[in-house]
Amino acid sequence: MLAKGQTVIQIMEQLAPKHVAMEGDKIGLQLGSLQKDITGVLTALDVNEAVVDEAIRLGANLIIAHHAIIYRPLANLQSDTPMGKVYEKLIKNDIAVYVAHTNLDVTEGGMNDWMAEALGIRSSGSVEDIHTDHLYKLVVFVPKDHHKRVLDAVLNAGAGAIGNYSHCSFNIEGYGTFVPGEGTDPYIGEQGKMERAEEIRIETIVPQSIRNKVIQAMLKSHPYEEVAYDLYPMDLKGRTFGLGRVGPLDTPVTLEQFVQRVKENLNVPKVRVVGDLSRQIKKAAVLGGSGGRYWKAAMFRGADVLVTGDIDYHTAQDAEMAGMTLIDPGHNAEKIMKSKVASWLREKLAEQKYTTAVHASEVETEPFIFL
Incomplete structure (x- = not known):
C-alpha cells in the first residue's frame, strides 16, 4: 500500500517538527500537492534540474530537501530562466517538494x-540554544474498563517524560455524568437519560513537539464518541533545541x-x-x-x-x-542528511506496512570545483 503525501510528511515531522525551526525559515511544502499517493520519495540536499531528472527516473513524486527551492519572494515564474525550468519540470511531472531545514538541523537525531x-x-x-519545547498537562477521563488501553496509548506515544523518567502519570478514580443527546450512539448509557459512569482521570505531561501525536493516540484508543479532555499550558520548560x-x-x-x-x-x-x-x-x-x-x-x-x-x-x-x-x-558537507533521512523514512514507512520507495539522491550538488 502506498503512503499518502500527508502521511509521509507526518512521519517526517516526527523527526523534524516544524515548530523548532528558526523564525522566518523557509520550510514545509514549497511546491506541488501532498493530496496523492506517493510512489517514491527522493531525499536531497539541494534541488536542481539534475535532481529533478533523478526523481523522474526513479519514479519519485515527492522530494524532501534540506535547502529551500523558493527562498526569496518570486517576482515572476518564467520557464525560460534556470530555476523557472526546474519549477516547470517539477509541475509537469507532478513532483512535490518539501523542505526541512533548521528544524532538521536542531532536532535530536538530526x-x-x-x-x-x-x-x-x-x-x-x-x-547555541534557539528553542525550548513547551509543556502541557493532558487530563482525560476514561471509563474504568478502558483505562489501561488509553493510558498505554498516550504514554507509548511519548507523553509522561519528566527528566530521565518516562511513562509518568497520575490516575484518580471518580464518577462522570452526562446525558446522551438525540442522534448519539453512546458507549455507556441511553439517549435522554442521565448516566453516572465510573471513570478514571488520567493526568500526564505532553511536550509541544508531540502534542498532536499524543492526542491522536488518545482519541483512537478512547471508546467515547465525545472524549472529555483538557490540555493546559505549563510554566515548566521541556527540552531545549539548538544549533x-x-x-x-x-x-x-x-x-x-x-x-x-x-x-x-x-x-x-x-x-x-x-x-x-x-x-x-x-x-x-x-x-x-x-x-x-x-x-x-x-x-x-x-x-x-x-x-x-x-x-x-x-x-x-x-x-x-x-x-x-x-x-x-563547505556548506555541501550537509549532504550527510541524504542517506540518513532516507534510511529513517524507509524504516518508519516499513513499520506501517507502506510500500512507498525511498531513495537518497546520488546527484552531486557541490557548486565548487577543488583544484
Missing part, C-alpha cells in the same frame, strides 16, 4: 547529531589529525583551516551549513575547534586573533 557522530564528538549540548553540537572527543588528537577525520568522514576533498595544525583538540563543535558567526559561542562552550561552512575572511581573522581554531568543509 543533522548536527549525525555530523557530530561522524566526527567522533560525544555531544554534551548545542553550540550545532559540542562535546569531547574520546581521545585527543592534533588539529591536523582532526582535519583528516573531517575530510574522510564528511566526504569532502578539501577543507580550509584556521589555527596551528599541531594544536591538541580535546573538545570539538560542529554546526552544519553557514555557522561562522557562532565561533564565539563554540569557544564559550569550551570547544577547541569549530567545524562549519562558509567562513568569511574577517571572521577567520577574528577567530585566529582570539585563539580559536576553525575548519571549513
